[in-house]
Amino acid sequence: MDQVLNAMKLPTDRNIRYLLVILVGIFTIMAIASGDTFFSLANLQSMSSQMPLLGMLALAMAVCMLTGGINLSIIATTNACSLVMASILTISPDNGMVLLLALVAGLVTAIVIGLLNGALIAYVGVSPILATLGMMTLINGLNVLISGGSVISGFPESLLVLGNGSFFGVPMPLFLFIFFAIGLWGLLEHTSLGRTIYLMGSNEKATRFSGINTQKAVLYVYVISSILCWVAALIMMAKFNSAKAGYGESYLLIAILASVLGGINPDGGFGRIIGIGLALIVLQTLESGLNLLGVSSYLTMALWGGILILFIALQKRKA
Amino acid sequence: MPDQIRSHWGALVKRHEFYLAVLIGLIVIGLGMSSEDFFTLGNIFDMSVSSAILGIMACGLFVVLIAGGIDISFPATAAIAQYVMATYVLSIGGNFVIAFLIAAVVGIVLGLINAVLVYRLKVPAIIITISTLNLFFGLLIYFSNGEWLYGFPDWFMEGIELFTFIGSDGYDYGLSLPIITLVAVILFTSFLMSKTRLGRQIYAMGGNADAASRIGINLFGIHLFVYGYMGALAGIASVVQTQITQSVAPNSLMGFELTVLAAVVLGGTSMTGGKGTLMGVVLGVALLAIMKNGLTLLSVPSYWHTVVTGLIIVFSISMTALNEKKQALQGA
Numbered sequence: 001m002d003q004v005l006n007a008m009k010l011p012t013d014r015n016i017r018y019l020l021v022i023l024v025g026i027f028t029i030m031a032i033a034s035g036d037t038f039f040s041l042a043n044l045q046s047m048s049s050q051m052p053l054l055g056m057l058a059l060a061m062a063v064c065m066l067t068g069g070i071n072l073s074i075i076a077t078t079n080a081c082s083l084v085m086a087s088i089l090t091i092s093p094d095n096g097m098v099l100l101l102a103l104v105a106g107l108v109t110a111i112v113i114g115l116l117n118g119a120l121i122a123y124v125g126v127s128p129i130l131a132t133l134g135m136m137t138l139i140n141g142l143n144v145l146i147s148g149g150s151v152i153s154g155f156p157e158s159l160l161v162l163g164n165g166s167f168f169g170v171p172m173p174l175f176l177f178i179f180f181a182i183g184l185w186g187l188l189e190h191t192s193l194g195r196t197i198y199l200m201g202s203n204e205k206a207t208r209f210s211g212i213n214t215q216k217a218v219l220y221v222y223v224i225s226s227i228l229c230w231v232a233a234l235i236m237m238a239k240f241n242s243a244k245a246g247y248g249e250s251y252l253l254i255a256i257l258a259s260v261l262g263g264i265n266p267d268g269g270f271g272r273i274i275g276i277g278l279a280l281i282v283l284q285t286l287e288s289g290l291n292l293l294g295v296s297s298y299l300t301m302a303l304w305g306g307i308l309i310l311f312i313a314l315q316k317r318k319a
Numbered sequence: 320m321p322d323q324i325r326s327h328w329g330a331l332v333k334r335h336e337f338y339l340a341v342l343i344g345l346i347v348i349g350l351g352m353s354s355e356d357f358f359t360l361g362n363i364f365d366m367s368v369s370s371a372i373l374g375i376m377a378c379g380l381f382v383v384l385i386a387g388g389i390d391i392s393f394p395a396t397a398a399i400a401q402y403v404m405a406t407y408v409l410s411i412g413g414n415f416v417i418a419f420l421i422a423a424v425v426g427i428v429l430g431l432i433n434a435v436l437v438y439r440l441k442v443p444a445i446i447i448t449i450s451t452l453n454l455f456f457g458l459l460i461y462f463s464n465g466e467w468l469y470g471f472p473d474w475f476m477e478g479i480e481l482f483t484f485i486g487s488d489g490y491d492y493g494l495s496l497p498i499i500t501l502v503a504v505i506l507f508t509s510f511l512m513s514k515t516r517l518g519r520q521i522y523a524m525g526g527n528a529d530a531a532s533r534i535g536i537n538l539f540g541i542h543l544f545v546y547g548y549m550g551a552l553a554g555i556a557s558v559v560q561t562q563i564t565q566s567v568a569p570n571s572l573m574g575f576e577l578t579v580l581a582a583v584v585l586g587g588t589s590m591t592g593g594k595g596t597l598m599g600v601v602l603g604v605a606l607l608a609i610m611k612n613g614l615t616l617l618s619v620p621s622y623w624h625t626v627v628t629g630l631i632i633v634f635s636i637s638m639t640a641l642n643e644k645k646q647a648l649q650g651a
Contacts, residue, residue: 120633
């Protein structure tokens with residue numbers, strides 16, 4: 001199998017090759033089982049409009065994991081941003097200035113949360129898992145407290161189009177995801193901050209002693225992670241046409257799962273954006289495919305866990 | 320003599336548990352003055368019962384964290400153990416010994432699966448246990464159809480109650496099953512971790528796995544033990560939970576993993592392993608329980624509870640981190 005793949009000049013990254021093999025497997029099975037429905041335009045569109053929300057959250061998780069950290073507060077941050085934006089928007093839904101104000105307020109919320117996370121980790125010295133766990137609890141509490149646990153809905157068409165609109169048949173959320181994925185790829189591969197992120201994940205101490213301000217870099221990383229959550233918040237608001245504390249909590253662990261499946265090393269230092277993209281496609285085709293075949297969504301959840309373990313086992317066997 | 324006292328005092332002040340105890344003391348005094356219900360025996364028993372599940376699971380997670388691992392999957396383990404145990408009790412009957420035994424054995428088996436995966440695959444335990452959390456929960460809800468179980472036999476509903484008395488509010492209180500189990504688990508874990516060779520080996524592995532391996536500690540064995548122990552305690556906690564709520568819902572423990580983790584780390588247990596005391600864990604659980612109880616007694620809206628809990632967690636972990644930083648500087 002490996003020779004075949006090598007002959008086809010596919011990426012040399014073993015992880016990405018495995019993902020491609022799994023993907024081909026899923027496509028083959030689906031083509032035999034229910035090819036017409038699975039490869040129909042409607043299904044492809046629905047898949048590509050569902051994937052970006054998890055995709056943005058996975059990117060937000062991955063950028064922290066690259067430094068050897070983790071961000072457990074992504075869902076709480078996303079909900080905080082969407083609640084802030086929603087409560088401003090509902091003052092006057094059809095006013096363009098209010099929309100702009102809401103967007104800015106959401107972005108500011110994200111940046112403040114990112115700075116707090118980063119400061120706790122970089123300057124106070126709390127381990128990332130604890131800092132973001134604490135922040136998650138705190139933000140979740142504030143979300144419920146401020147919204148009173150109620151649903152906020154009624155958004156203008158200009159926002160809803162982000163979730164439901166399409167451009168030449170390609171759903172808008174996918175455009176947003178591709179845009180930010182490419183942006184993050186550029187940042188990681190072609191800027192000094194990106195190099196610092198990878199270096200810190202490999203050896204934080206060595207990076208610090210070679211004169212790089214790692215504390216500032218950590219601060220940037222968690223702010224970037226929060227900003228990606230803000231984009232996820234936009235997609236989520238537009239898709240659900242509402243905002244509520246506690247939306248999407250099950251995505252937290254799945255975002256970690258998608259990142260690891262995409263080849264991000266949880267200890268930091270290794271992993272590429274293209275891998276996450278492939279992992280997301282695998283997860284989404286698996287979910288939609290099993291759904292089409294009438295398999296329970298809980299069994300799909302179990303399968304996701306099983307696939308990740310299998311995937312890690314495969315990687316270790318070869319290594 | 321004064322020197323000795325001073326050095327004892329110095330050692331005490333450096334400890335995280337000391338600050339936690341002072342904080343709890345202040346809160347208790349404050350609550351005692353502002354609410355006359357707080358210091359009633361009835362309230363103290365209520366508090367212990369409602370924090371029993373948290374406390375039992377925290378003991379298990381504590382052992383895993385000391386060993387340098389982490390387990391996120393235990394709510395799923397507990398839910399499966401609970402379901403198997405409840406199905407047995409509902410169809411065949413039995414007694415509490417059998418119920419605890421079944422739940423603990425199911426928990427141990429699932430824990431061993433975690434242990435083997437974590438040890439063999441050499442991937443951070445958090446990733447493995449997130450996968451098994453999804454795997455276990457997904458399979459449980461698929462096979463159980465998410466159905467609730469209730470209608471337990473009388474002996475199960477009534478539980479066990481020793482030294483009963485009638486509280487000032489007219490209700491019966493006593494050493495009930497949750498409290499007895501909680502105390503037993505804490506005592507056993509404390510004995511295990513500080514008085515046995517196995518306990519010291521767990522600390523050693525968490526402190527430095529390579530060094531522990533070179534002096535002849537069987538790392539695989541320790542892995543099997545700590546994850547199995549976590550599973551067993553999750554099973555035991557699930558029986559207690561069934562007895563308190565008198566019903567079994569497959570998803571009732573979902574999301575509980577982070578609360579337990581918060582309680583353990585509040586107590587100063589290090590995420591990198593090898594550092595932490597059971598005393599700290601007990602104080603962490605007590606702090607969360609007292610806060611929740613106090614806020615309810617002071618009739619603070621429940622919306623505030625999570626905010627206050629979050630603030631306490633952020634504050635406490637920051638204090639621990641700053642304290643460690645200061646000591647590292649002094650040591651250098």
